[in-house]
Amino acid sequence: MPEIENISVGMGQRSYQIFIGPDLLKSANLYLSDFVSKKQVIIISDTIIGPIYQNYLSKIIMPLCAKVDNLQVPAGESSKSFSTFNKICDEILNIGIDRNTILIALGGGVIGDLVGFVSASLLRGINYIQIPTSLLAQVDSSVGGKTGINAKAGKNLIGAFYQPKLVLVDTNLLVSLPKRQLLAGYAEVVKYGLLGDANFFVWLEKNWPDVLSLKQDKLIHAIKRSCEMKAEIVAADETEKGMRALLNLGHTFAHAFEAITNYNGQLLHGEAVAAGLGLAFDFSFVRDMCDKEEATRVRDHLLQVGLPDNYEALPAGKGSISVIIEHMKKDKKNISGNLTFILANKIGSARVVPNITEEEIKSFFMSKGVNRV
16 A cells, blocks of 8 residues: 655645545545534535545544535536536525534535635635545645636636645545546646656656556656645745746646637546647747757657647637637736746746737647638
């Protein structure tokens, strides 16, 4: 049995631990006891994960708690909406809570983002715990305190920075994850190597089959290194005034592609990120920032594992160049109306690049064979 890994996210008085390993849900009472003992707990999940794990977790922690309730929202990106946010807030308030109530986000990235924002909003802030059940959530969205919902104008435009009290990463929960979802999460793992750890990317090139086949030692290493990198960046720049923006490598492209689908579930976030990573390196080459060989190597790896490496390879999210640019103009990283991208110097080194012109983006997409202006 692999050792349980423990990472600290250093946030001063708001610091918290990330525990990573197999079968942690079975021992949830041990990890959660300091936070839920004699308190009211509400476990929030979706209609796919909830029926599998919600009652199981409730029974494990029930002896510790004053009361445990379970709530569910529809599975999928569409639940990151005002309507679902309002509904879940009303349901929680109807149950009756106080500022000692603990919410538990049991699910993937959508649940974590939604529950985190609900926690930040109810009674002007109550505590919550993340128990991520997808690879994407385990390596990215459950860590760092970015919470929120989508708007018609774009992804994650409404929300708050609000840190959890604990993140419990049970790697065995990935056994029931569909392959497509697992691959989508792997795109975020690759991102960490590309933005700041070339040696980790080399390791992924060699070990990706074991990671995706859920070999515990390799899987835990991949999750741990991803969380270590995010924890370090978040501790240095919680509210994305500087280096935290690097975590958005590939995401300016990705968020635009997702917005085109109107978050209808046809395009997974990780699929859009994968295409965005390939395009970010290609765009970096076009701007003479990185070598062509580096960009080719990134795309080759994405294709090798079964992820899209460019816009035309996406399973959904097609639109004209002008529509893509309109969505990019709503990106949170933009300053004074100017497009800002995270681009690459090389594998393992990224930087913020402001003042990208619309003409540059149009010319780049046309060079990639996208002729829908």
